[in-house]
Amino acid sequence: MYKGAILCVDDERIILESLKNQLGQEFGKEYxxxxxxxxxxxxxxxxxxxxxxxxxxxVISDWLxxxxxxxxxxxxIHQRMPQVAKIILSGQADESSIKxxxxxxxxxxxxxxxxxxEELITIIREGIRHG
Structure with a gap:
């Protein structure tokens, strides 16, 4: 039985596949x-x-x-589910938007x-723990 879900959002399929492989190895049995x-x-x-x-x-999302x-x-997402941990993973992002x-x-x-x-996995673990 899964404990919940982690959602990755990016318009580049190669990025999503990389995330799926990395996160699947670490979290795939639980989430x-x-x-x-x-x-x-x-x-x-x-x-x-x-x-x-x-x-x-x-939720891990690209910005652009x-x-x-x-x-x-x-x-x-925050309006619907404020408790969800939210992460931006992006090659470019508007500084004022991030703030x-x-x-x-x-x-x-x-x-x-x-x-x-390793950094992403640590941040996800923190988000799950505090969510």
Whole structure:
């Protein structure tokens, strides 16, 4: 039985596959690892998980994506589920948006791409523990 879900959102499939491999090795036996190529897809996955009574624990999102950007997505998620740990993983992000996310949605961390797997895993563990 899974204890909850971790959602990764990025418009680059190669990034999502890398995250799935890294997180799957570390968390795959305990948590569902979900992948979304867009903010809209992420919100659909969240709705599906909620309908199945699966707790969303952590959302890791890119910032610069077509359509809805990562900051808008995390604001939407925070309104629905303020307890979810929120992480931005991005090669580029607007500094003022990151500051706003820290203030408005209690952004757990901004991590620059390329990331270190150990750092990301540590941050996810902290998010799960405090969520």
């Amino acid at each position: 569902i690892i979900e992948l979304a190529l867009s903010a809209d897809e992420a919100l659909e996955i969240i709705d599906d998980l909620q309908s199945e009574s699966v707790s969303m624990l952590v 994506m077509p359509g809805m950007k990562g900051d808008e997505l995390l604001l939407e 706003m996310l820290h203030e408005k949605v209690q952004l757990q961390k901004f991590i620059a791409k390329p990331w270190k797997a």
